[in-house]
Amino acid sequence: MQRLKKRSWAEPFKIKVVEPLKMTSREERERALKEAGYNTFLLRSEDVYIDLLTDSGTNAMSDYQWAGMMLGDEAYAGSRNFYRLEDAVKRYYGYAHLVPTHQGRGAEHLISRILIKPGDFVPGNMYFTTTRLHQELAGGTFVDVIIDEAHDPASLHPFKGNVDLGKLEALVKKVGADKIPYISVAATVNMAGGQPISMANLKELHAFCSRQGIRIILDATRAVENAWFIKIREKGYESRSIAEILKEMCSYSDGCTMSGKKDLLVNIGGFLAINDAEIFEEARNLVVVYEGLHTYGGLAGRDMEAMARGIEEAVQEDHIRARIGQVEYVGEKLKAIGIPIVQPVGGHAIFLDAKNFLPKIPQVEFPAQTLAAELYLESGIRSMERGIVSAGRNKETGDHYYPKLELVRLTFPRRVYTQAHCDVTAEAVEAVYERRDTIRGLRMVYEPKYLRFFQARFERL
Ligand code: F0G
Numbered sequence: 422m423q424r425l426k427k428r429s430w431a432e433p434f435k436i437k438v439v440e441p442l443k444m445t446s447r448e449e450r451e452r453a454l455k456e457a458g459y460n461t462f463l464l465r466s467e468d469v470y471i472d473l474l475t476d477s478g479t480n481a482m483s484d485y486q487w488a489g490m491m492l493g494d495e496a497y498a499g500s501r502n503f504y505r506l507e508d509a510v511k512r513y514y515g516y517a518h519l520v521p522t523h524q525g526r527g528a529e530h531l532i533s534r535i536l537i538k539p540g541d542f543v544p545g546n547m548y549f550t551t552t553r554l555h556q557e558l559a560g561g562t563f564v565d566v567i568i569d570e571a572h573d574p575a576s577l578h579p580f581k582g583n584v585d586l587g588k589l590e591a592l593v594k595k596v597g598a599d600k601i602p603y604i605s606v607a608a609t610v611n612m613a614g615g616q617p618i619s620m621a622n623l624k625e626l627h628a629f630c631s632r633q634g635i636r637i638i639l640d641a642t643r644a645v646e647n648a649w650f651i652k653i654r655e656k657g658y659e660s661r662s663i664a665e666i667l668k669e670m671c672s673y674s675d676g677c678t679m680s681g682k683k684d685l686l687v688n689i690g691g692f693l694a695i696n697d698a699e700i701f702e703e704a705r706n707l708v709v710v711y712e713g714l715h716t717y718g719g720l721a722g723r724d725m726e727a728m729a730r731g732i733e734e735a736v737q738e739d740h741i742r743a744r745i746g747q748v749e750y751v752g753e754k755l756k757a758i759g760i761p762i763v764q765p766v767g768g769h770a771i772f773l774d775a776k777n778f779l780p781k782i783p784q785v786e787f788p789a790q791t792l793a794a795e796l797y798l799e800s801g802i803r804s805m806e807r808g809i810v811s812a813g814r815n816k817e818t819g820d821h822y823y824p825k826l827e828l829v830r831l832t833f834p835r836r837v838y839t840q841a842h843c844d845v846t847a848e849a850v851e852a853v854y855e856r857r858d859t860i861r862g863l864r865m866v867y868e869p870k871y872l873r874f875f876q877a878r879f880e881r882l
Contacts, residue, residue, distance in 0.1 A: 430742070430743065430746060431743075432743050432747075432836070432839075433739040433740060433743050434483070434836060437484060442470055442471070443467060443468075443470065444470050444801060445468055445470065445801050447798070449468070450468070450797060450798050450801060451798060453465070453468040454794055454797060454798055458866070458867065458877070458878025458879055458880075459790065459791075459794045459863055459878070459879035459880070459881070460790070460794075460874075460876070460877055460878060460879060461474060461793050461794070461797060461803050461804060461805060461806070462474070462805070462874065462875050462876065463876065463878070464797065464803060468801075469797075469801060469802075469803045470800065470801030470802060471800075471801065471802045471803070471838060471842050471845065471846060472802075472803050472834070473770075473802060473803060473804050473805075473830075473831040473832050473833065473834075473846065474803045474804065474805050474832065475805060475832050475834075476683055476769045476770065476832045476833055476834050476835060477680065477682040477683055477832075478524075478682035478687070478688045478689055479682075479688075479834035479837065480682070480683075480686045480687065480688065480834050480835040480836060480837065481686075481834070481835065481836040481837050482686060482687065482688070482727060482731075483686070483730075483734060483836075485730055485734070486686065486687070486727045486730045486731060486734070487727075489723070489726040489727055489729070489730045490723040490726065490727055491723075492723070492726055493721055493722035493723025493724075493725075493726055494722040495721060495722045495723070496722065497714060497717070498714055498716055499716050500716055500717060500722040500725065501722070502722040502723065502725040502726040502729065503521065503716040503717060503722070503725055505725070505726060505729040506519065506521060506692070506725045506726075506728055506729040506732075507519045508729070509728075509729040509732040509733065510692065510694050510732065513664060513667060513668065513732050513733075513736060514641065514667070514668065514671045514677065514694055514732075515668045515671045515672060516671065516676055516677065516694035516695060516696055517695070517696045517698075517701070518694065518695050518696070518698070518701035518704075519692055519693075519694050520692060520693045520694075520695075520701070520704045520705055520708050520715055520718060521690070521691070521692045521708075521712075521715075521716075521717060521718030521719070521720055521725060522691045522692055522693060522708065522712050522718045522719060522720075523689065523690070523691065523712055523713075523718065523719030523720060524680050524681070524682055524689060524690065524691040525551065525640075525642055525678055525679060525680025525681075525682070525691045526551040526552075526555065526680075526691075527691055527708075527711065527712050527718065527719060528678035528679060528680075528691050528692055528693035529551055529552050529555040529678050530555050530711060531693050531704045531707050531708060531711070531712075532603075532638060532676070532678055532693055532695075532700075532704070533555040533556050533558070533559040533561070534555075534559050534707060535700055535703045535704060535707065536602040536603055536636070536638075536700070537556060537559035537560060537561040537602050538559075538560060538561075538602070539559075539560030539561075540560065540600065541559075541560065541561045541562070541600050541601065541602050542561065542562050542563075542564050542592060542596050542600055542601050543556045543561045543562070543563050543564070543601070543602065543603065543604070543605055544563075544564045544565075544566040544584075544588075544589055544592055544601065544604045544605070545563060545564070545565065545566065545567075545604065545605035545606070545607065546565075546566065546567040546571070546582055546583070546584050546605075546606055546607055546610055546613075546618060547565055547567045547571060547582075547607070547610050547612045547613050548563055548565065548612060549607060549611055549612060549640065550612075550811055550813075550872055550874070551872070552605060552607075552640060552678075554871065554872060556605070557816065561602075564592055565588075566584050566585055566588040566589045566592065566604070567581075567582065567583070567584065567585060567610065567613065568581065568583045568584070568585045569585070571583075571610065571613040571616060572613075572824075572825040572826060573825070574614070574761070574762075574763040574764065574772070574774045574776075574777075574826060574828075575764060576764075577764055577765060579617075579619075579650075579654045579655075579765065580616070580617055580618055580619040580622060580650075580654070580655075581610070581613055581614070581616035581617075581765075582607065582608065582609055582610035582613060582616040582617050582618035582647070583618050583619055583622040584604070584606065584618070584622055584626050586625060586626065586629055589604065589626075589629065590629070593633055593635075598633040598634055598635055601633075601635050602635075602636065603635060603636035603637065603638045603675070604626070604630060604635055604636070604637055604638070605638055605640060606618065606623070606626070606637055606638070606639050606640065606674065607639075607640040607642070608623075608639060608640065608641065608643065608644045608647035608670060609643045609644075609646050609647045609650070609767060609768045609769070611642075611643070611769075612807060612811075612824075612826070613763075613767075613826070614763035614766075614767045614770070614772040614826075614828070615643070615646070615748075615766075615767020615768040615769045615770050615772070616765075616767050617646075617647040617650035617651065617654075617767075617768070618647060619651065619654075619655055620651050620655055620658065620666070620669065620670065621655070623670060623673040623674075624673055626673065627673035627674070636675040636676075637673065637674040637675055638674065638675060638676050638677065638678065639670070639671060639674040639676070639677040639678075640677065640678055640679075641671065641677035641678070641679045641684075641694075642678075642679060642680040642683045642684065643683050643684050643768055643769055644667055644670060644671070644677075644684065645663060645667055645684040645735045645736055645741060646684065646741065646744070646745060646768030646769060647670065647768070648663045648666040648667045648670060648736075648741075649663060649741045649742070649745055649768070650745075650768065651666050651670070652666055662736075662738070663736045663737075663738055663741055664736040667736060675695065675696055675697060676693065676694055676695030676696060676697070676700070677693075677694050677695075678691070678692075678693055679691050679692045679693070679694065681728045681731065683769065684731075684735045685728050685731035685732055685735055686727075686731035686734055686735060686835055686836070687724065687727045687728045687731050688727075689720065689724055690720055690724050690725065690727070690728040692718070692728075693708075744768075744833075744835050744836075745768055747833055747838075747840070747843060748766060748767070748768065748769065748770065748771060748833050749766050750840065750843055751766075751771050751831070751833075751843045751846060751847055752764075752766030752771050753766075754843070754844070754847040755771060755773075755847055755850060758847075758851055758854075759854075760773065760778070760850055760851070760854055761773065761774040761777035761778055762774060763826070763828060769832055769833060770830045770831055770832040770833060771830070771831040772807065772826075772828040772829065772830050772831075773789075773792060773804075773828060773829040773830075773831070773850065774826075774827070774828060775788040775789035775791075775792045775808060775827045775828060775829050776788060776827045778792055778829075778854065778857060779791060779792055779857055779860055779862075781858070782860070782861070782862040783862070784808070784809050784823055784827060785809070785821070786862025786863060786864070786882060787806070787808070787809060787810055787862060787863045787865070787879065788808065788827055788862065789806045789807065789808035789809070789810070789827045789828055789829045790806045790808070790810050790863055790879060791860060791861070791862050791863050792804075792829045792853070792860075793805060793806050793829045794863070794879075795853050795860055796829070796849060796850065796853055799849050799852050799853050800845070800846075800849030800852070802831075802845075802846055802849050804829050804830055804831050804832070805829070805830045805832065806828075806829060806830075806874060807826070807828040807829070807830045808824060808826065808827035808828055808829075809821055809822070809823060809824060809827060810865075810873060810874045810877060811824075811874040812824040813872070813873055813874075814873075831846065831850075861881060861882050862882050863879040863880065863881060863882060864879060864880050864881075864882055865877055865878070865879055866878050866879060866880050
């Protein structure tokens with residue numbers, strides 16, 4: 422008799438409510454894909470079997486959060502839930518002031534408008550789509566200062582989200598610190614594959630920026646996931662709690678923008694948190710124009726309560742271990758069968774390396790877009806392009822940006838899918854990989870002006 426020697430871990434929750442999934446036929450998917458212009462963003466959710474488009478707003482809330490929803494104080498001004506949220510943000514993130522927003526980009530809009538003047542430069546550890554666009558709309562120019570390893574899907578650097586201080590220093594020399602209102606630091610770095618930044622790098626960056634008088638604005642959207650990587654990969658943090666690590670990370674920044682739809686386990690919500698009283702004052706004025714009164718920022722009272730409770734749950738160690746463990750599980754499976762993925766596996770998603778998956782399709786024929794479409798066709802699994810379509814166009818030259826990374830993201834919502842769903846996903850990727858030589862690229866037939874990946878349409882070549 423064979424013995425089970427291994428001790429597995431399991432999800433630290435049990436399931437109380439279920440939502441049935443629908444499986445479609447290949448013909449139905451072929452039709453749905455064509456109607457969606459080969460863009461997974463344009464598929465109807467009811468035509469999707471396992472939805473790995475994003476981990477944004479797609480999390481399962483706990484019974485504790487749902488119970489909090491019933492305690493929503495829907496007053497226009499001064500809702501009790503705002504004060505609960507403010508308290509949680511101060512306690513866990515450590516910033517002095519809070520302005521709630523409807524989601525992350527609401528906060529990005531506010532901070533970009535307040536701090537960036539036309540002609541300014543905003544360095545960042547790689548870009549995020551909405552973050553960079555708000556910087557550009559405010560008149561700034563984004564400059565990538567992430568370490569080179571981040572652009573190499575095969576590099577095993579443990580902190581591919583690190584800022585290259587040499588690149589930052591070169592920028593300061595070139596344009597002057599007074600043209601750099603802040604550096605935008607993401608933790609983890611979504612577009613690099615969910616890669617973390619190290620505490621040592623944050624510390625060094627903080628020292629450098631303090632000398633130069635440049636602020637650091639953290640994109641804290643997945644900072645809890647980053648804290649987990651620091652705990653398991655960085656010397657000296659093994660026995661520190663996730664909450665302690667998170668707070669230390671934030672202490673090296675002047676404020677943060679937050680999309681609560683990720684780490685914070687809610688379906689909607691975000692905030693801007695900041696230490697500087699003047700910037701806060703300005704944000705509190707502006708939020709009224711674009712989001713709502715400063716004590717709700719576009720959210721219902723119940724949403725703020727769910728987010729306050731999500732903050733508490735997000736830092737629980739068994740939660741974050743299982744969350745990242747699930748992503749790692751899929752990564753290990755795919756690596757074992759030789760699928761090219763970004764390594765090391767990041768916090769929220771597996772990123773298929775479309776350039777290596779479909780080497781015959783040139784970047785202008787959108788290999789990642791093609792692969793996402795093929796995976797849907799194969800299995801009903803929805804993923805997302807993170808390559809040339811997402812990168813958009815250079816506003817000066819009008820040409821595409823040609824990112825080194827041409828990726829398909831399989832993003833795992835928190836607490837939503839089981840290990841069996843993970844197995845099915847790996848098998849579907851394998852099936853597409855086996856017929857990769859027969860796959861043809863796409864041509865873009867409709868291109869929206871902003872954030873084109875959301876609504877662009879394609880045809881098969
Ligand atoms: N910053 C990061 C790192 C993000 O991943 C996102 C959203 C935002 C900011 C913007 O926040 O959506 O609440 O306005 N990322 C989603 C994704 C859309 O699928 O990765 P938002």
